[in-house]
Amino acid sequence: MLSIAIDGPSGAGKSTISRLIAEKLGFIYVDTGALYRTIALYMLENTVDTADAVSVTENLSRISIETKHDGLQRMFLNGRDVTEAIRRPELSLLASAVSAIPSVREFLLDTQRSFAQKNNVIMDGRDIGTTVLPNANLKIFLTAAAEDRAKRRYLEQKEKGFDVDYDSILSDINKRDYNDSHRAVSPLTRAADAILVDTTGNELEQSVSLLYNLIIEKLGLTK
Numbered sequence: 001m002l003s004i005a006i007d008g009p010s011g012a013g014k015s016t017i018s019r020l021i022a023e024k025l026g027f028i029y030v031d032t033g034a035l036y037r038t039i040a041l042y043m044l045e046n047t048v049d050t051a052d053a054v055s056v057t058e059n060l061s062r063i064s065i066e067t068k069h070d071g072l073q074r075m076f077l078n079g080r081d082v083t084e085a086i087r088r089p090e091l092s093l094l095a096s097a098v099s100a101i102p103s104v105r106e107f108l109l110d111t112q113r114s115f116a117q118k119n120n121v122i123m124d125g126r127d128i129g130t131t132v133l134p135n136a137n138l139k140i141f142l143t144a145a146a147e148d149r150a151k152r153r154y155l156e157q158k159e160k161g162f163d164v165d166y167d168s169i170l171s172d173i174n175k176r177d178y179n180d181s182h183r184a185v186s187p188l189t190r191a192a193d194a195i196l197v198d199t200t201g202n203e204l205e206q207s208v209s210l211l212y213n214l215i216i217e218k219l220g221l222t223k
Helices: 016-025 032-045 055-061 091-099 102-118 128-132 146-159 165-181 205-221
Strands: 003-008 029-031 066-070 073-077 121-125 138-143 196-200
Touching: 003 066, 003 128, 003 205, 016 032, 016 121, 016 205, 029 032, 029 066, 029 073, 029 102, 032 055, 032 066, 032 073, 032 102, 032 121, 055 102, 091 102, 091 121, 091 128, 091 165, 102 121, 102 128, 121 128, 128 138, 138 205, 146 165, 196 205
Parallel strands: 003 121, 003 138, 029 121, 138 196
Antiparallel strands: 066 073
């Protein structure tokens, strides 16, 4: 089985780009951020303080997460499809908070690794190349300027009908960058053997083409 690890900061386009490339290659796309967002949603709906690691840990036993792939990774929380619900803007920082808790990362680790053991995968997140799949066949660190990422996130959320503000999104992205990079467990960092790809200024099609051609070249695949 082949595994491609794509790490990078919030809003870099990892999910969209990875999903489109996985479709072109016939791989399974695994959005690990969706797993953390699903846990964050449970905590939000059950009024659990995500800053309270003890309370979050105590509630993990009440959570069942399932994923289904039908061209899109659909997320199920205790049997309920929450694929759309986890994309609410306020869940971004909550997901960052729960992802900093060691018990949460341990809770999801086997789930993430099992995908790669059974399928050809493109998996994106913050610590895929460093922690989840340290032996991935190819590692990419995808990034872009914070302002560029905020603009993309703003347009994406507006298109979905959310009432959002660019400055607030930029502030959230900067906060999340700091939190993800400074957490004690599995901080966001570029793996030593990861290829750095900066998509600042790119249109989506340009970024997809760039990464697709890179993957084909590095893994010796045929188009």
